[in-house]
Amino acid sequence: MARDDNFIVSVDVGSRKTVVLLAEEINGRLEVFGHGVSKSSGIKKGLINDVKQTAQSIKDAAKKAYLSCNTDFHHVSVNISDPHLTVINREGQIFIAGDEISEQDLDAAIKTARAVPTPTNKQVINSVSNCYTLDKDPITHQGVVVEQPIGQEAKTLEVAMHIVTVSNQCVNAIDQSIREGGLGIDNIVLNSLASSEAYITQDEKDNGVCLIDIGAGVTNFSVFTKGGITYSAVIQTGGDQVTQDIADAFDASFEQAERLKLQHGNAQVKSIRTDKLIKFQQVDDPEEVERYLSHQSLVEVIEQSYLNLFSQIRQDLKSQKLYRLLKSGFVLTGGASKIKGCDALLLSCFKIRAKQGRVNTDRITAERSLLEPEYACALGLLLFEYDESDLRAIQEENDGNIFGKIKQQFKF
Numbered sequence: 001m002a003r004d005d006n007f008i009v010s011v012d013v014g015s016r017k018t019v020v021l022l023a024e025e026i027n028g029r030l031e032v033f034g035h036g037v038s039k040s041s042g043i044k045k046g047l048i049n050d051v052k053q054t055a056q057s058i059k060d061a062a063k064k065a066y067l068s069c070n071t072d073f074h075h076v077s078v079n080i081s082d083p084h085l086t087v088i089n090r091e092g093q094i095f096i097a098g099d100e101i102s103e104q105d106l107d108a109a110i111k112t113a114r115a116v117p118t119p120t121n122k123q124v125i126n127s128v129s130n131c132y133t134l135d136k137d138p139i140t141h142q143g144v145v146v147e148q149p150i151g152q153e154a155k156t157l158e159v160a161m162h163i164v165t166v167s168n169q170c171v172n173a174i175d176q177s178i179r180e181g182g183l184g185i186d187n188i189v190l191n192s193l194a195s196s197e198a199y200i201t202q203d204e205k206d207n208g209v210c211l212i213d214i215g216a217g218v219t220n221f222s223v224f225t226k227g228g229i230t231y232s233a234v235i236q237t238g239g240d241q242v243t244q245d246i247a248d249a250f251d252a253s254f255e256q257a258e259r260l261k262l263q264h265g266n267a268q269v270k271s272i273r274t275d276k277l278i279k280f281q282q283v284d285d286p287e288e289v290e291r292y293l294s295h296q297s298l299v300e301v302i303e304q305s306y307l308n309l310f311s312q313i314r315q316d317l318k319s320q321k322l323y324r325l326l327k328s329g330f331v332l333t334g335g336a337s338k339i340k341g342c343d344a345l346l347l348s349c350f351k352i353r354a355k356q357g358r359v360n361t362d363r364i365t366a367e368r369s370l371l372e373p374e375y376a377c378a379l380g381l382l383l384f385e386y387d388e389s390d391l392r393a394i395q396e397e398n399d400g401n402i403f404g405k406i407k408q409q410f411k412f
């Protein structure tokens with residue numbers, strides 16, 4: 001296939017693996033026709049600490065993707081996950097001069113909502129307008145909520161927005177890595193916003209849902225209420241910490257602990273009905289030494305490790321007063337959510353419904369192996385679409401910095 005503009009490309013730069021996916025739209029649904037996966041290096045706990053190594057991982061995955069479908073590409077959508085990110089929820093209201101709301105009115109309302117002071121070391125990367133209210137009464141706060149305001153008759157328009165800011169350092173590192181990897185950035189999307197596209201339905205977003213992506217080095221979690229993202233955070237721990245806890249508990253190497261986790265892992269001790277002995281090797285064991293551990297003791301360590309993670313999430317959600325808003329409960333993604341009983345442990349910890357997420361195959365399809373939870377972000381990046389008005393606002397505000405330049409180069 002020759003290069004043309006009828007396809008899109010995503011790059012998920014994770015702590016464990018880097019993924020490149022190519023997809024095209026067929027009958028209103030995206031179909032992934034090319035992919036490449038490489039082992040990540042230069043990334044620790046979700047943060048790029050060596051641009052050259054990260055660029056090499058991107059090059060490796062891109063080359064594999066090219067070979068898988070013989071299609072050349074350059075512009076990509078890439079994810080970002082920053083422990084210092086913030087999601088600010090803001091409303092912007094304007095008076096309508098004419099009879100009907102115009103595109104310029106909408107832009108002006110969005111601009112008002114987005115007029116948040118951003119510290120010099122941060123920038124807005126995504127902003128989502130999810131609710132438009134016409135003629136809101138200043139006393140009762142009631143108004144007419146519409147999905148699309150342009151062309152409607154009203155005296156005032158209010159737009160509710162979720163504004164995501166991340167550190168310049170994170171944006172610069174990903175931008176440099178992608179460029180040194182021989183590619184160009186089309187979009188930068190918050191990890192959770194991307195994953196939610198493939199894994200969460202609009203109904204769930206309306207009802208209140210928390211998406212948890214448990215990766216190797218980080219856990220991204222986001223709360224969606226009233227249709228849009230209202231809170232997002234990154235905890236710098238994930239599946240690799242579980243492996244490390246097993247290694248520490250049994251004095252085994254990281255590789256040995258990872259094998260034990262993948263072959264015998266379970267998140268709930270109570271689901272182990274009959275115990276068994278499992279052969280393993282300790283760090284300094286000579287080859288001939290046969291050592292055993294009990295399955296139950298392994299699962300105890302794993303359960304505790306997941307509980308440590310869940311309790312950090314719980315504390316955070318409680319302090320944000322978001323706990324009671326999750327009518328649709330929790331949806332899990334990310335490689336480390338694949339451990340048996342992860343959803344049941346989450347349910348027992350939060351007493352709120354929890355389920356392992358599934359790709360919405362009405363919107364995107366791919367070969368079976370790519371529908372696994374560790375590809376949630378790469379798939380979601382393909383689906384993420386900017387609202388045109390938000391794009392114009394982002395470009396105006398970020399004029400001069402990297403993100404502004406990216407938008408200028410590729411979108412306008």
Ligand SMILES: Nc1ncnc2c1ncn2[C@@H]1O[C@H](COP(=O)(O)OP(=O)(O)OP(=O)(O)O)[C@@H](O)[C@H]1O
Pocket residue numbers: 013014015016017018045046214215216217218219238239240243258261262265334335336337338339340373374375
């Ligand atoms: N069946 C499984 N049971 C338990 N853990 C698993 C399983 N399969 C994969 N994992 C864990 O999932 C993690 C990798 O997940 P993932 O591929 O989503 O990470 P990543 O996207 O590279 O990293 P991050 O998002 O943290 O930057 C590893 O820690 C791995 O041990």
Ligand SMILES: [Mg+2]
Pocket residue numbers: 014015215216334377
């Ligand atoms: Mg990931």
